[in-house]
Amino acid sequence: MGATFDYWKLTKTVLFYALVLVIVVVSVFPFYYAILTSLKSGTDLFRVTYWPTSISFENFRQVFSQGAFPRNLLNSVFVASVTVILALFLAVTASFALSRVRFRGRSLLLMTILAVSMFPQIAVLAGLFEVIRFLGIYNTPWALIFAYTIFTLPFTVWVLTTFMRDLPVEIEEAAIVDGATPWVIITQVFMPLMWPALVTTGLLAFIAAWNEFLFALTFTVSNDTRTVPVAIALLSGGSQYEIPWGIIMAASVVVTVPLVALVLVFQRKIVSGLTAGGVKG
Amino acid sequence: MASIELRNIRKSFGAVNVIKGVDLEVRKGEFMVFVGPSGCGKSTLLRLISGLEDITSGEMLFDGKVVNALTPSKRGIAMVFQSYALYPHMTVYENMAFGLKLEKGHSKEAIRERVEKAADMLQIRQYLDRLPKQLSGGQRQRVAIGRAITRDPKVFLFDEPLSNLDAALRVQTRIEIAKLHEGMHDVTMIYVTHDQVEAMTLADRICVLRDGLVEQVGTPMELYEKPDSIFVAGFIGSPKMNFLTGEKAEAFKCTTLGVRGEHMLVKPDGIWEGEVIHTENLGADTYVYLEMGQEEPIVVRLEGAMQHPSGSKLRVSPMEDRVHRFDEAGKPIR
Numbered sequence: 001m002g003a004t005f006d007y008w009k010l011t012k013t014v015l016f017y018a019l020v021l022v023i024v025v026v027s028v029f030p031f032y033y034a035i036l037t038s039l040k041s042g043t044d045l046f047r048v049t050y051w052p053t054s055i056s057f058e059n060f061r062q063v064f065s066q067g068a069f070p071r072n073l074l075n076s077v078f079v080a081s082v083t084v085i086l087a088l089f090l091a092v093t094a095s096f097a098l099s100r101v102r103f104r105g106r107s108l109l110l111m112t113i114l115a116v117s118m119f120p121q122i123a124v125l126a127g128l129f130e131v132i133r134f135l136g137i138y139n140t141p142w143a144l145i146f147a148y149t150i151f152t153l154p155f156t157v158w159v160l161t162t163f164m165r166d167l168p169v170e171i172e173e174a175a176i177v178d179g180a181t182p183w184v185i186i187t188q189v190f191m192p193l194m195w196p197a198l199v200t201t202g203l204l205a206f207i208a209a210w211n212e213f214l215f216a217l218t219f220t221v222s223n224d225t226r227t228v229p230v231a232i233a234l235l236s237g238g239s240q241y242e243i244p245w246g247i248i249m250a251a252s253v254v255v256t257v258p259l260v261a262l263v264l265v266f267q268r269k270i271v272s273g274l275t276a277g278g279v280k281g
Numbered sequence: 282m283a284s285i286e287l288r289n290i291r292k293s294f295g296a297v298n299v300i301k302g303v304d305l306e307v308r309k310g311e312f313m314v315f316v317g318p319s320g321c322g323k324s325t326l327l328r329l330i331s332g333l334e335d336i337t338s339g340e341m342l343f344d345g346k347v348v349n350a351l352t353p354s355k356r357g358i359a360m361v362f363q364s365y366a367l368y369p370h371m372t373v374y375e376n377m378a379f380g381l382k383l384e385k386g387h388s389k390e391a392i393r394e395r396v397e398k399a400a401d402m403l404q405i406r407q408y409l410d411r412l413p414k415q416l417s418g419g420q421r422q423r424v425a426i427g428r429a430i431t432r433d434p435k436v437f438l439f440d441e442p443l444s445n446l447d448a449a450l451r452v453q454t455r456i457e458i459a460k461l462h463e464g465m466h467d468v469t470m471i472y473v474t475h476d477q478v479e480a481m482t483l484a485d486r487i488c489v490l491r492d493g494l495v496e497q498v499g500t501p502m503e504l505y506e507k508p509d510s511i512f513v514a515g516f517i518g519s520p521k522m523n524f525l526t527g528e529k530a531e532a533f534k535c536t537t538l539g540v541r542g543e544h545m546l547v548k549p550d551g552i553w554e555g556e557v558i559h560t561e562n563l564g565a566d567t568y569v570y571l572e573m574g575q576e577e578p579i580v581v582r583l584e585g586a587m588q589h590p591s592g593s594k595l596r597v598s599p600m601e602d603r604v605h606r607f608d609e610a611g612k613p614i615r
Contacts, residue, residue, distance in 0.1 A: 170366035173333050178380035178432070179354030188379075192370040 031256065038249035045245050059250035068223040069251065072231040076255075079141050079227055080209040083148040084202045087156050090149070091201070092194075095160035096186050100172065110161065117154035121214050132219055143219040144227065148212060152205040163197040164190060199266045207259055228255045283343045283357065283435040283469050284309045285330065290339035292322075292329055299325045301493035302339070307469055312462050315473045316480040316516070317490035324440055326490065327473045331438050332356050343436070354380075359429035360438040363445060365421045367413040373400075373424050374409040380432040399430040402464070403457070419450040426461070437465075439472040443479065459483055477517055481505070489513050511611040514539050520568055520580045522605070529553065529573075535606035535614055542568065542582035544603035551596030555579060557589045571595060 037045065041056040063069050097103075098110060128147055137143045167190060175185045191198070213229045220226050226234075232251045235244055285307040292300040299322045307313045315323040328334040330341065332353040341348050348356050359380075367376050377396045381387050387395075400406040403423045413421055422442060429437060439458070443451045459482070462470055474480055480487050481501045489496040489504065489512075497509040501517075508514035514522050520542045530538040532552075555571030558578055567587040570578040581597055589595060606614040 168364065168366065170362045170364050171368060174360070174362060174366040174368070174428075175379075176333065177331065177353045177358065177360045178428075179352075179383045180379075184383060189368055 034249045034252050034256075037245060038253050040246060059246040060254070062247050063250045063254060066235075066247070068226070069228075069231060071224055072226050072228045073254070075141055075225060076210055076227040076229075077258075079144045079148070080206045082141075082145050083152060083209040084205045086145065087149050087152045087205050088198060088202055091153060091156035091160050092186060092191065092198070094153075094157050095164050096182065096190070098157070098161045099164040110158070113154050113157055117151065121151070125214065125218060128215075129218060138219060139221050139225050141225065144209075144212075144216055147215045147219065148205075148209040152208060156201045156205060159201050160194070160197055163194060167193060203262060203266055206262065210255075210259060284345075285436065285469060285471075286340075286342040286345075287330075288340040288342070290326075290329060290341060291337045292325055292334065293337050299493055300329065300337075303490075303493075303495055305488060305495060305498065307471060310467050310469055312470045312472065312483060312485040314480040314484035314487045315471065315490055316475065316477060316487055317496075318516070319475060321490045322493040323473045323475075323490045327438055327440055327471060330436070330471060331358050331360050333360075354383075357435035358438055359432045359434035359436075360440065361422070361425050361429050361442045363441040365413070365418075365425045365445075367421060367424055367428070369413055372410050372412055373405065373416070373427075376413070376424060377409075377428045377431045380428065384432075395431050395433070396427075399427045402430065402461070403427045418446055419454060422446065422454060423457075426458075430461075430465075434468065437468050437470040439470070441474055442472075443474070444476070455479060455482060478519065481517070487517075489516060507613070507615075508539075508605065509613065511537060511539065511607050514605055514607075520582060523575075523577075523579045525573075525575055525579070527575075529575075530606075533604060533606055536609045537607040537611070538599075539605035539607060540599040541603065542580040544600045545579075545581045545597045546600065547581065547583065547595060547597050549596060551598040553579075553598065554594055554596050557591050557593050557595055559591065560587075560589055562586055569595065571597070 036049070036052060038059050039052055039055045039057070041054075041058050044054065098106060128150075132138050132143045132146065135146070137146065171189060171193075172185055175189045180189065210227075211229060212227075213233070216227045216230045217233075220230065223231075228251070232248055232255065235248055235251065285305075287303050287305040290300055290303045290305075291298065303326060315326060317323045325334065329336055332348070332351060332355075336349050343356060353360070368379065371379065374396055377399060378392050381392045381395065396409070397406065400409060403426060405420060405423050405427060408416060408420060408424070413424065416424065422445070426442070442458070443454055446454060458472075462468075462483070472479075472483060484501055486498060486500055487504055488498045491512055497504060497513045499507075504513055504517045508517065511524065515524070518541055522539045522541050523545075525538045525540070526536065530536060553573060555573040557569055558572050559570040561568040561570075564586065565584070567583045567585065567589075569581045569583060569587070569589050571581060573579050579597075581595075608614055
């Protein structure tokens, strides 16, 4: 009886880890294969192998020496960072109002904000294009920052509103009694308590802006203003008939590394229990 | 340093009237306790005085000046919350200094001096560098009180500050608050509680609230000895006052006769007889519950540890000069 029980337990453990392995392999393999390909050179590229046979950094050298890629990388950093800063600033102030100030039509407004995020990108592309032309920011990074902020805000506002609603009211009231203005409450009392939410939403906004393709392709035309996803797609080889897989993969790896680094750095900041001790639980 | 006057104060949340016209005067340097059952509006009244809630109608005066439109900090109040409401990300020192930093015009040294003075008063100086989560409940509440003291308020408001503490700590903190009041003569204090022991022990005057209205205001002894209604009589005092109706009340020429448990004497020729249904022995006192055909059992408070087995009969008499007689409307007949 005891033996069969152990077998069952063992089977369950084995199945569980087998499932974990499958998930990890499926999700990591594409990226692994990209790294592998980026390290190959010449005709090696077209031989299917699953382990590195020879390592060459030629592709990486070419990516950085080729045309506007470093410039594109800087564009991406600029666009994504400004989008995050702008979106978080607007979202924090908006969510303070939406979670803490009682006014007529508050839930209707929240629903409207959510509705904005329901439209597919392609549906608003033409309209947005007109707005951007009208604002005179076509083919500048600001066009992308504008578009990305619009698409990031609904999510950011919702997450932060929910989070702020859960902060104890007494802490805010204590701050009011201490003579704090709403601005002081937001910046000195709420923001420090909201780090986990800010980091999470900021990170997601950054990733979304960093990887976005359609707007980036539409709102920028010159090599100097493009962001990396478009730049990679437009990388061309020596001739019309050659697709430079090695360089494309090297560029992709270069573009992914900052994201992985960001997540690893900020993961430590996402700690729970920041509000512990403020009020009686 | 401020006298507070409430003139026909009303507060409604939507269609719900919570405060229904309160007139009240709190004198300079007085310790006033608002007491009442839950939902009577005592916390709302405190929040109206603090300025955290807007007054629907009526006038609020501090030292004769209308403060209806002033923010809490402009009114010169400080408040201690039931849940402490400390800033979790700030150390104890930063928590206590926060209000002063916002006030501007205080030098760093002046702030430090005031925080340390308050910390010494409450014996929390050794915790100044800690975060709230590293403190126990009692210590946190002392920090919350310290934060209020540091700002040197004219009016000190307490919203059920002890209800989150355990029994032993509650008594200890109660004594500390009483000492605090002695040490700050000129500061007006208003304290909200549902615990009548806190009210009796701390208050200069007690304001009993019921259903959004003031039921009675007076010193603890006035309320105990001369309650203005059955409600106050039943609310103040522990164990609760006994109310007798029917023949037993008629014998005293009233509709309802109120007798406190401690004002009953057990004697062989007692005028009332009852059956012992339960005995609570508290060491110093014994509460004996007697069934006398009234709505609720009659409690008799006897000194010392007494043995009265359940089921036995007991004869008791009220002390003639300590009975409270009420008419049909629940008002006292004096």
